Amino acid sequence: MNLSIVIPLLNEEESLEELFTRIDNVCKTSNLSYEVWFIDDGSTDLSWSIIENLKVQHPQIHGIKFSKNYGKSQALHAAFERTNGDVIITMDADLQDFPEEIPELYRMVIEDNYDIVSGWKKKRFDNVMTKNIPSKLFNAAARKVSGVYLHDFNCGLKAYKKQVVKSIDVYGDMHRYIPVLAANAGFRRITEKEVPHQARPYGTSKFGTERFVRGFLDLVTLWFVSRFGGRPMHFFGAVGTLMFIVGFLSAFWLGISKLIDVARGIYGHLITNNPWFFIALTMMLMGTLLFIAGFLGEMIIRTNREHKNYNIDEVI
Numbered sequence: 001m002n003l004s005i006v007i008p009l010l011n012e013e014e015s016l017e018e019l020f021t022r023i024d025n026v027c028k029t030s031n032l033s034y035e036v037w038f039i040d041d042g043s044t045d046l047s048w049s050i051i052e053n054l055k056v057q058h059p060q061i062h063g064i065k066f067s068k069n070y071g072k073s074q075a076l077h078a079a080f081e082r083t084n085g086d087v088i089i090t091m092d093a094d095l096q097d098f099p100e101e102i103p104e105l106y107r108m109v110i111e112d113n114y115d116i117v118s119g120w121k122k123k124r125f126d127n128v129m130t131k132n133i134p135s136k137l138f139n140a141a142a143r144k145v146s147g148v149y150l151h152d153f154n155c156g157l158k159a160y161k162k163q164v165v166k167s168i169d170v171y172g173d174m175h176r177y178i179p180v181l182a183a184n185a186g187f188r189r190i191t192e193k194e195v196p197h198q199a200r201p202y203g204t205s206k207f208g209t210e211r212f213v214r215g216f217l218d219l220v221t222l223w224f225v226s227r228f229g230g231r232p233m234h235f236f237g238a239v240g241t242l243m244f245i246v247g248f249l250s251a252f253w254l255g256i257s258k259l260i261d262v263a264r265g266i267y268g269h270l271i272t273n274n275p276w277f278f279i280a281l282t283m284m285l286m287g288t289l290l291f292i293a294g295f296l297g298e299m300i301i302r303t304n305r306e307h308k309n310y311n312i313d314e315v316i
Helices: 016-029 047-057 072-080 099-110 128-146 162-167 174-184 210-228 232-263 275-303
Strands: 003-009 034-040 061-066 087-090 116-120 158-161 190-194 312-315
Touching (some): 087 099, 099 116, 099 158, 158 162, 232 275
Antiparallel strands (some): 061 312, 087 158
C-alpha cells in the first residue's frame, strides 16, 4: 500500500465527508493505493456516526474512537501503531490543510528519499495577535532549542516514511515535535514544503493560546530528554555531586573556622548561628537527593515497560 492518511479530529462533523471526497479524488487521480485513519478524539457531535457511514461505503476507511478527549499526540500514537502504508501522511480534519498536496508530499518521500516532509504554512489566515505572532515566536524558540530548522512545527500536514512513525513514541503534547523526536532517533533527512492555507470553513478552532505555553514546556522537556533521557545519572548525578561537594566544603570550612576560634581562646560563637551552616546542610541534602534521583532514573529506564495512556472505545 502506498499511503496511510492519518486524521485526528474533535467535533468536525461538517467537514469529514468533503475532506474524504477530496482525498479520494486526489489519490485516484494520482493512482495511489491508500487507507484513511480517522481518530475521533472524544467528539460530542455526529463525527463518529459519519465515519461509520463512510466506512460502509468505502472499505479503505478505518476509524478509532477514544472514550474521551485525550489529545492529538495520543490520537496519532494510536493510528501510527496500525498504519500499513509505505508513507504516512498526517493532516487536520478542519479543511485548512489541502489534500491536493498529498501526491507531491508522497513523491518527496519516495523519490527524493526524505524521512520527513513537513508542511510550511508561509501565508496564514489566522488571527495575527492570538495565533500568527505567538506561532512565529514559538517556532523560532523551537528551532533554536531543538536544532531542527523548520519554519512551522505546528503544521499538521506532514509526510513520514513508515520506519519513522514505527520507531518513535508520541506522548503528551509532543505531536508538534515529531520531527525532533525523529531526528533524535537518527532520521535526519528532514525538509519542508510550502503548502497553502485557508481560513477554517466550518466550526471553531479547538486550540487556544494556552497551547503555546504547553508547547514551550514540552520543548524544555524534549530538550532535556533528548540529551539526558537515556542517561539521567549524567545530569542528576553530576549536579548532585557538585552540590554535595560545595556543601561539604562549606561545612568543612565552618568546622575549621570554629577550631581556629577555639585555639585563639574565642568561645561563644555557635556554628548554627552562621547562615552558611544551613546553606551547607541544605546543599548536601539536595545533592544527595539529586544523586538518588539519577540512580532511580537509571533503574526506571532499565525496567520501563510500554504503556498507553488512552482508552479506545471502538475500532472499525
